[in-house]
Amino acid sequence: MTVVNLGTPRSAALRTEPSTEGRPDTRDLVDRYGRVARDLRVSVTEKCSLRCTYCMPEDGLPSIPRDDLLSAVEISRLVRIATRDLGITEVRLTGGEPLMRADLAEIIGLSAEAAPGVDLSITTNGIGLDHRIRSLVDAGLTRVNVSLDTVDREHFARLTRRDRLPAVLAGIRAAHDAGLTPLKLNAVLMRDTLAGAPDLLAWAIENGCRLRFIEQMPLDADHTWMRDNMVPAAELLDVLGARFTLTEAGRVDPSAPAEEWLVDGGPATVGIIASVTRSFCSACDRTRITAEGTVRSCLFGDDETDLRALLRGGADDAEIARWWRGAMWGKQAGHGIGADGFVPPVRSMGAIGG
Ligand code: SAM
Ligand code: SF4
DSSP: OOOOOOOOOSSOOOOOOOOOOOSSSOEEEETTTTTTEEEEEOOOOSSOOOOOOTTOOOTTTTOOOOGGOOOOOHHHHHHHHHHHSOOOOOEESSOGGGOOTTTHEEEEEHHHHHHHEEEEEEEOOOOHHHHHHHHHHTOOOOOOEEEEEOOOOHHHHHHHHHHOHHHHHHHHHHHHHOOSEEEEEEEEOOOGGGGGGGHHHHHHTTTEEEEEEEESOOOOOTTTOOOOGSOHHHHHHHHHHHHOOOOEEEESTTTTEEEEEEEEEEEEEEEEOTTTTTOOOGGGOEEEOOOTHHHHHHOOOOOOEEEEHHHHHTTOOEEEEEEHHHHTTTTTOOTTTTTOOOOOOSSSSSHHHH
């Protein structure tokens, strides 16, 4: 019998206030290992128009009852608290696929009002972006990252279980035309996509996009990830190096996980996020809110703290901020992939918000 991981948490989110014992008296989201969260990822839905094999189960994630999802008003309230009271300087909406939310422009508009001047972006697969980009930019969207693993249509269909490459490319063009440049593209590095990586990079450069490859993490709902089968960044560098001259440019932003290489002397670059083989956990500056309104301090930590109950139970902003600080104080040191006894998290990437 095949056991399918539904991508939902093993245990209910914490409804008791997390301990802050030993925590210094600071407004920021600090943890026991000296890290400070500045980058907020908010998942707005579990739904998606694709079924990428490294992320979603074939039938999609179990649907979250509508009332259990945070509303646009609730999301914007958390964005206000995070940016005004907790030191967050950057907000990214993700999912699932954020474009599956019909009220995405409202979420962006209310969040932009709640956090004036703060960088507000989405991570998207790009499907439908061409129809909605104008309203999203008018609402206050400042940046878009699009996920694209291959420019080969047949390969794309196999990888995502949907024949939608033309729609993704239309979305990328629309974001470009709307002035959201340079557009960042994210590609997950897989054995199956390695040979096509140089073509993808050539396409990205020709189309004015900045491509970043991400090592595949054990966050697929089907739990098929295997350490021995994953493609390490070093192997990608060999494959790209056979076609391009790559010059190491290092980490452009110390808190950004991507290491950059100049391509053929520049100015074009390619980024590599070696999340597994060169983990950047010690510099992680992320805090996450799931679509159901729980704080997740680490992609790999299943302990979550329920802010939705507070939002709906009449808590004031100070109380919500205090619980959020407590949740981050308990952040684990690192993902632990490769350590003895490593167990992947119960939620898959699409259920957390990547
Ligand atoms: N649907 C949107 C998209 O695909 O951009 C947003 C959500 S998706 C979960 C966010 C990012 O997570 C995407 O760039 C995707 O490639 C990445 N991702 C998903 N599963 C992953 C995995 N197992 N390892 C590494 N990255 C993964
Ligand atoms: Fe959907 Fe994004 Fe996951 Fe692909 S990576 S299945 S587009 S949520």
